Amino acid sequence: MPKSSKRGNAQKRGVQKFQLAGSSPRNFGIGNAIQPQKDLTRFVKWPVYIRKQRQKRVLMKRLKVPPPIAQFNEAIDSHTAHVLFKFLENYQPESRAEKKQRLREAAKDEASEPSKKPVVVKYGLNHVTGLIESKKARLVIIAHDVDPIEL
16 A cells, blocks of 8 residues: 655645635735736737738648749758759859950950850849740749749
């Protein structure tokens, strides 16, 4: 038979502890005890960007998004991104100093045929949009945080 604690025995027998001042339930009325703090996060006026991202998440859950647009909701995995960035390093736009040097060399060799511009990555919203509309774009890479996707 397990031994029970002394407190347990006293409670079973109905023996009450001696208290100088008897305890009574707290009164939360006006001018009385202070109410316990409540969780008020629901009532906080959140910043606009947080409200917008929460509303967007709710909308995206409730709406059915067509597959051509839904494909832009997922980012590529880190290995593919690493390979892509290595590939794009080869087509990095030339710096001002490199361009200046290329144009100087082209000016010296002006008698022969003019040098061609190097093949580089095109960037900028309007420039890329124009290339897509004129069907000159071969690969378009969109950052994961572009919103709305129509941009």
